[in-house]
Amino acid sequence: MAKVAYFDASALVKRYSEERGTQLVNEVFRLLPNSARSCSVITLAEVTAVLVRKRNDGRIPRSLYKAALLEFNREFIDDEDVFISSVDDDLVLESIPLIEIHHINMTDALLLYSALVLRNPAEGDGKDLLFLTSDKRLLRALGAENIPAFDPETDTADDLFRMLELPRHGSDDKQ
Numbered sequence: 001m002a003k004v005a006y007f008d009a010s011a012l013v014k015r016y017s018e019e020r021g022t023q024l025v026n027e028v029f030r031l032l033p034n035s036a037r038s039c040s041v042i043t044l045a046e047v048t049a050v051l052v053r054k055r056n057d058g059r060i061p062r063s064l065y066k067a068a069l070l071e072f073n074r075e076f077i078d079d080e081d082v083f084i085s086s087v088d089d090d091l092v093l094e095s096i097p098l099i100e101i102h103h104i105n106m107t108d109a110l111l112l113y114s115a116l117v118l119r120n121p122a123e124g125d126g127k128d129l130l131f132l133t134s135d136k137r138l139l140r141a142l143g144a145e146n147i148p149a150f151d152p153e154t155d156t157a158d159d160l161f162r163m164l165e166l167p168r169h170g171s172d173d174k175q
Contacts, residue, residue, distance in 0.1 A: 003130050003164050004083070005032055006118065007039040008111050009046035011132035011152055015075070016047065016068035017054055021134060021152030024160055028132065031164060034081035038129075040114050041084050042107060044077055085114045102141035112138065115147050130163050 005028050014025040029037070048069070055065035076082050087110060095113035099106060111133075119129050131142050131149045142149040150163055161168040 003032070003128050004036050004038050004118075006115055006129045006131045007037070007043060008108075008131070008133040008135060008138065009043050009050060010134040011150075012039060012043060012076075013047050013050045014134075014152055016051060016072050017060055017064075019153075024150075024152040024155070024157060025132070027157060027160060028164075029075070031160075031166060034075075034079050035083070037076070037081075038083040038085065038118070039076065040111055041086055042110060044084065046107070047072060047076075085118060087114070091117070098141070102137070102144060104137050104141050108135060108138045108141065112141050112145065112147075115142070116145060119147065 011021070011025060013019070014022040015029065051060070051065055051068055051072070054060045055062060060068065076084075091110065091113060095106075095109040098104065098109040098112050102109070102112070104112065115129055115131055129147060131147050132152060133139060133142070133149060134151050134153045139149050139151060148163055150160060158168060
């Protein structure tokens with residue numbers, strides 16, 4: 001089964017605004033087809049909010065903000081091949097226990113529960129997920145739930161290739 005990269009906002013925003021880990025997120029985009037990219041509808045709103053904050057506080061100029069938003073829309077929101085998981089009342093209610101179990105916030109609980117549903121063939125599509133996040137609490141919760149996770153801020157290109165189960169060509173392991 002092919003891997004699906006499931007992004008939270010802390011990882012996905014690196015595609016549209018230069019941060020530590022941007023090169024590895026770009027590598028995921030290079031390595032995987034659009035149909036192997038996924039996120040929650042909440043992540044779409046969070047990435048947009050981060051880009052707006054960066055524009056408002058001057059970390060990115062308006063021209064780069066507009067270009068980033070256009071690219072984000074093209075690569076995720078408007079791309080029919082990208083899988084966007086929805087959030088409904090049942091998902092919210094089912095994710096609430098994860099807050100206490102893993103000591104995470106509500107958004108992280110929703111994302112974690114979404115990933116659990118997506119990888120479960122009885123409930124979702126049985127997707128073989130690689131969750132991309134730089135959120136330390138969410139990383140711990142993903143580990144506790146046995147969901148493979150990649151942190152583009154601390155993991156390496158070699159880690160990425162190993163987790164995606166792809167052969168590695170070349171010797172540059174840190175990006």
